[in-house]
Amino acid sequence: MSESVWTDWGSLAFKWLLLVTIPVLYYWIWSRSTFVQLVNAIPGPRPIPFLGNVLDLYVDRDEFLKIVHIDWIRKYGSIYRAWGGTRPVVVISSPELMEPILVSQKLITKAAEYSFLSTWLGECMFLTTGTRWKNRRRLLTPAFHFQILNSFVDVFNEKSFDCGREFERAIVQHGGKEFDVFPIITQCALDIICETSMGKQTRGEDEKALYVQNLHRIGQIVMERGIRPWLRLDWIYQFSALGRENKRCVKALHNFTNKVINDRREALQKELSSPESNNNFNNNYTDHSSNDSLTSKKRLAFLDLLIAASENGANLSDDDIREEVDTVMFAGHDTTASAMTWFLYCLAMHPHHQDLVTEELDQIFGDSDRPCTIQDVAELKYLECCIKETLRLYPSVPAVMRYITEDIHVGGYKIPAGVSVSLMIYGMHHNPLVYPDPQTFNPERFLPENVLGRHPYAFVPFSAGPRNCIGQKYGLLEIKIVLANLLRRFRFSVADPSKPMLIPSSEVVLKPKHGVPLIVSKRAAH
């Protein structure tokens, strides 16, 4: 063998040695850094080099939820850490430890994991931070003012009556047997957000079905990407099957919202150019940061407010508008649809509590078919307890995450800047130290006398602090009116009440993995 062959072999072996040695050396130095030592001072599952705890979490979506929200909290306590490759996440599940992070005016930056949503939602209010977030939040807050919400009550009633008619059709179609109620409720919630916040929209059934299908899939894609660290890298992700599917879903979702915006612009143009128009639209847009303007001018609903703002000099491009519309279309119906579906499921599994809700409804409405009013809503106390207990057991958003921008101390540990913190709403709501017998559906937990003494951050389905849910009041009002109208007319039950309660699938919004099959029957005299 010639000398040059040996030299080639030698240089190849040397290159391989370097290729292995450099990452190992880098990892060894990194693992001794103060950052890693501080994170590892917090208890948590044992990580393996380079992969961290990824293999522990390479499981099905419902199994994932059980591991991170139940098993590891039980094992390591209300604060634990886990490694997604070389990225740490500190996981918190007690009200005392969550409070300082939720109320902080500084810790308002979303964790890097949210960037998986950015091909779809761009730099919308939900994802962005700093001045951009503050400006957007201030611009959009008036669209959720109680005067606006009161004007939506008719739509909430009308759409819940439509939903009732869908249920009647489905009862006949399924011969009185079980059927999945989730699609019917989702349709109702989507119609409501389209008609309230987006102006009157008449979107076709196929179009809406396709939107919901793509939305559902993108929620799953984001979770799947989150538990595969190699897919965090955009240049790998975009060529992967999941990345290509992501692109297809986003295109379809944007098509839908672009049509929503264009149709509304056209409708407004027609209104403005009609002889009866008194050009209220542009006159009604004001910078709501001044209190005078709050009282002096009529308010605009969400999309009208965005369009008016862009036409009146606010710094809002067409993409900016689409991103906010995408966010509110999704956040404003997927969350309420999930909450209403889980509610019907909980009452179907617990007929005694359903009886108490219907007794309350019968006292207020009797046999009348009249719509539900804001005054009725205030009287529906037991219904509200059941809604809260549903949101405790099945919070539509199971966790919120923050990026820690400066070192903080929580629970006796120093969390260094650069870490992601996950605030486990689902985990805390199921933590036996916070709620005794947490798996049991018990709406009495939310009677005023039983709430006394409970930590104010023990129940946070809408998050809390500066980045809480902007649509909280909207969502609760919608849920109450729709559910009141449905329970006035229908009874919900399950074929086999002895089955254990369903475990949800961990997605951006908590979903029933295989739908929620219920038996729906018409109540006597309704």
Ligand code: HEM
């Ligand atoms: C059951 C109903 C709802 C639940 C449980 C819920 C829950 C939440 C939670 C937990 C957050 C904080 C997310 C985070 O920090 O990552 C949030 C934010 C948000 N929600 Fe809701 N939501 C609901 C309904 C709605 C509705 C009806 C709308 C709009 C019509 C809406 C719009 C938003 C927006 C725009 C944000 C981002 C706020 C910001 O970052 O400043 N939500 N929601």
